Each structure stands twice: as C-alpha cells, then as structure tokens.
Amino acid sequence: MPDVAVLFADRSSFTAGARAGLSEEQLLVRAGGGDEAAFAELYDRLARLAYGVALRILRSPQLAEEATQEAFLTVWREADRFRAVRGSARSWVLMIVRARAIDRTRREQRRGGMPASLDIALERGEAEEAVTPDIAAELVERERVGRALDRLDSQSRVLIELAYFGGLSQSEIADQLDLPLGTVKRRTFETLRRLRGLIGEPA
Amino acid sequence: VTTAGTHPEGEELVAFLLGDVTDDEREELERHLDECPACEAILEELATTTGELAMAAPPVAPPPGLRTAVLDGIRELEAPVAPVASRKRTRWLHWPRIAVPALAAVAVAVAIVFAVRASEPPATRTVALSGGAGSVRVQGSSATMDASGMAPAPAGHTYEVWVIRNGTPRPAGVFERGSGSVPVSGEVAPGDVIAVTVEPAGGSPQPTSAPVTSARL
Numbered sequence: 001m002p003d004v005a006v007l008f009a010d011r012s013s014f015t016a017g018a019r020a021g022l023s024e025e026q027l028l029v030r031a032g033g034g035d036e037a038a039f040a041e042l043y044d045r046l047a048r049l050a051y052g053v054a055l056r057i058l059r060s061p062q063l064a065e066e067a068t069q070e071a072f073l074t075v076w077r078e079a080d081r082f083r084a085v086r087g088s089a090r091s092w093v094l095m096i097v098r099a100r101a102i103d104r105t106r107r108e109q110r111r112g113g114m115p116a117s118l119d120i121a122l123e124r125g126e127a128e129e130a131v132t133p134d135i136a137a138e139l140v141e142r143e144r145v146g147r148a149l150d151r152l153d154s155q156s157r158v159l160i161e162l163a164y165f166g167g168l169s170q171s172e173i174a175d176q177l178d179l180p181l182g183t184v185k186r187r188t189f190e191t192l193r194r195l196r197g198l199i200g201e202p203a
Numbered sequence: 204v205t206t207a208g209t210h211p212e213g214e215e216l217v218a219f220l221l222g223d224v225t226d227d228e229r230e231e232l233e234r235h236l237d238e239c240p241a242c243e244a245i246l247e248e249l250a251t252t253t254g255e256l257a258m259a260a261p262p263v264a265p266p267p268g269l270r271t272a273v274l275d276g277i278r279e280l281e282a283p284v285a286p287v288a289s290r291k292r293t294r295w296l297h298w299p300r301i302a303v304p305a306l307a308a309v310a311v312a313v314a315i316v317f318a319v320r321a322s323e324p325p326a327t328r329t330v331a332l333s334g335g336a337g338s339v340r341v342q343g344s345s346a347t348m349d350a351s352g353m354a355p356a357p358a359g360h361t362y363e364v365w366v367i368r369n370g371t372p373r374p375a376g377v378f379e380r381g382s383g384s385v386p387v388s389g390e391v392a393p394g395d396v397i398a399v400t401v402e403p404a405g406g407s408p409q410p411t412s413a414p415v416t417s418a419r420l
Contacts, residue, residue: 036274036277036278039274039277040270040274043270043273043274044270047264047265047269047270048262048263048264048265049257049258049260049262050265051262051263051264051265051269052260052261052262052263053257053260055260055263056260056261057260061266064265065265065266065269068265068269069269069272069273069276072273072276072277073273073276073277073280076276076277076280077280088251088254090254091250091251091253091254091255091257092254094254094257095220095250095253095254095257097257098257099222102222107412107413110412111412111413141255141258142258142259142261142262145255145256145258145259146259149259160256163217163221163223164221164253164256164257165260169223170218170221170223185214185217185218186214188214188217189212189213189214189216189217192217192249192252192253193213193249193252195252195255195256196248196249196251196252199252199255
C-alpha cells in the first residue's frame with residue numbers, strides 16, 4: 001500500500017518565492033506557458049478579490065467557492081489567450097470570475113434555487129480582515145471606486161450594479177425597471193464612460 | 204458588424220463585455236475587434252472600468268480548501284491548451300462539484316485500486332450513492348445502479364447517468380424511476396465517478412445541471 005502523501009509530495013513546486021517580484025501580468029503570461037508556481041502566486045494575490053466578487057454576485061459561500069474554483073481553472077486554461085494590451089491581469093481574471101458567477105446565478109435561477117430579483121446588495125460591504133499594506137492599497141482603490149459609484153444618480157447606479165453584479169441581461173433589466181431596452185443599453189454605456197472619468201479623478 | 208468597415212455601437216461593446224451577446228454576435232465582434240484597433244481601444248477602456256467596478260465588492264478570504272482544490276484542479280487538466288480544444292471542454296468547468304472533494308477521493312480511489320488488484324479475480328462490490336440515493340454494484344468493468352432512494356424524475360424530465368473519467372463526463376443511460384436495476388452503459392473502472400443529473404426528457408449529450416447524487420468507484 002503506497003503512502004498517499006507521496007502523491008502530493010511535489011507540492012513544493014507550488015512554493016512561489018521566486019515569483020514574488022513579478023507583476024500580475026507577468027505571472028499570468030507565465031501561467032499561460034504552463035508555470036504552475038506562477039499560477040499559484042497569482043491565485044494567492046487575487047483569490048480574496050475573486051472570492052469577494054463571486055460572493056457579492058451569488059450571496060452563497062458554497063456557490064461562490066465553486067464559481068471561484070471554476071474561474072481559476074478557466075484562468076489556467078485560457079491564460080495563453082491573455083493580452084496585456086487589452087487590460088490588466090486583474091481585470092481579466094475578475095471578468096472571468098464575474099462570468100462564472102453569473103453562469104451560476106442563471107443556472108440556480110433555472111433550477112428555482114435563487115430568485116431573479118432586484119434585491120441585490122447595493123450597500124458596500126465591509127471586509128473583516130486585518131489590514132496589511134497590500135490590503136491597505138486595495139482599500140484605497142476600493143474607496144475610490146465606491147466614491148465614484150456614490151456620485152452617480154441613483155438610476156444609473158442601479159443600472160450599473162444590476163448589469164455588473166446582478167447577472168441580469170439588459171433586456172431583463174429593462175423589464176424589471178420598466179424602461180425601454182434602448183434606454184437601458186445607452187444608459188449603461190454612458191454610465192460606464194462616466195465612471196471611467198470619475199474613478200480617474202483625484203480625491 | 205459583418206465587415207471590418209462597420210463599427211459596433213458602444214452599447215454593443217458593453218453587451219459584449221458583460222457577456223450579454225449570443226455566440227454569433229460574439230464571434231462577429233471578435234472578428235471585427237481583431238481588425239479594428241479603434242474599436243479595440245474603446246473596448247479596452249470600457250474593460251478597464253468594468254475591471255475596476257469589481258473592486259467595489261469587498262474582498263473576502265476564500266475557504267482554505269479552495270487553494271488546494273484549484274491547484275489540484277489545474278494538474279488534472281493538462282497545461283494550457285489551444286483555444287479550440289479549450290472551448291470544447293469548457294462545459295466541464297460549469298460542472299465542478301465532483302472535482303472539489305477530489306483530494307479525499309483520490310485517497311479512497313488509490314485504496315480501492317490496490318484492494319481490487321490484491322483480490323483478483325474481481326468480486327462484486329457495492330458503492331453507496333451520495334445522499335442515500337441508492338448504490339452502484341460493480342462487477343469487473345460493468346456496473347448497475349439501484350437508485351430506489353430517488354423520487355421519480357420531475358414531469359418532462361429524466362434522470363441521466365454519467366461516467367466521469369479524467370474530468371470528462373460520458374452519458375451512460377437515462378431512467379425515470381430508480382427502483383430495480385438501472386444498467387450503467389459502457390465500461391467502468393476504479394476511480395471513475397458515477398453521477399446522476401436531471402435532464403430534459405430524452406437526456407442530453409452533456410450535463411446541463413449539477414449532479415443530484417454521485418459515487419466514486
């Protein structure tokens with residue numbers, strides 16, 4: 001009978017010390033070339049953000065865990081398609097997390113396990129963690145995004161949150177808010193452009 | 204958007220970014236974006252903003268087991284593969300529940316492999332289905348299922364049996380009522396996972412919902 005631990009003995013290849021100095025983009029490109037340690041380091045840097053997004057969308061720890069796992073497997077599988085020119089590694093990964101979480105929402109809705117409704121959490125939740133320098137930088141970034149969202153009028157804000165975190169299609173949003181589809185589409189686009197300016201403004 | 208000369212509206216780019224497009228629309232847009240740096244630049248800008256929107260969600264530490272599950276998961280897949288092949292297999296990613304407890308299951312599977320090898324010729328053995336749904340009887344490379352613990356399939360639906368090997372599910376028969384003996388078509392081997400999903404009447408070529416019960420052989 002072999003020692004089962006032997007199967008996992010080469011886990012040491014996941015120790016990511018040598019990759020600590022790399023940017024998230026460099027890690028993602030290396031992961032695309034099959035570098036497991038780079039992928040593990042990327043996971044360690046982005047897992048909290050990813051799980052936070054999934055949890056926000058799915059509101060269930062179990063579903064969020066599954067969606068986050070699916071998302072990181074997709075990241076690994078598709079990493080060689082990442083193009084740094086199309087945005088940061090972080091945005092790319094979080095877009096995949098969002099897509100997986102929304103797939104999940106839709107499946108749960110079809111199975112009747114989760115109501116499709118407007119009751120998404122609009123409040124900004126609080127992270128319950130000790131503040132390290134990394135987390136502090138994140139909080140500053142989050143504060144900036146939160147402030148930008150606060151400066152939108154309420155309808156634009158609801159539109160953008162529904163589109164991004166609510167997992168509703170634009171026609172579903174139009175139905176729920178009783179707005180013409182064309183209006184929803186145009187407002188969503190305009191709001192995104194406006195947010196870009198607001199997020200970029202100094203505090 | 205059929206030619207590189209026709210630029211998509213900003214609204215279409217947003218829909219593309221949010222995944223709110225059909226497969227055909229997405230392919231058309233991707234073709235256009237490959238040839239049109241101007242539209243790609245607009246898309247990038249929108250993508251940066253949506254990426255930052257994600258930061259509005261508070262970061263939360265995931266359950267500690269997730270790291271292991273993810274890192275084991277990538278080893279079950281091969282190294283990153285060509286886009287065409289990856290698209291084919293994407294379905295599986297939508298259906299990961301069984302992969303999660305893989306760590307524990309591997310230990311069990313290893314034990315079973317050795318138990319089976321040690322006790323040749325293979326005797327009949329019985330493995331319980333999760334959730335008290337019933338059991339799977341395995342003799343050599345064939346299996347039958349007793350799913351008498353399961354309610355009849357919902358109206359207009361059918362139960363479908365899957366044999367999952369190396370992360371790929373293969374259809375292995377459909378049934379409406381689990382009582383009696385349900386054959387699992389095709390060969391099974393130690394380490395395979397037998398899973399049952401609810402599918403539209405007649406069954407599906409790929410699972411479309413999460414398994415209602417499963418067992419690792």
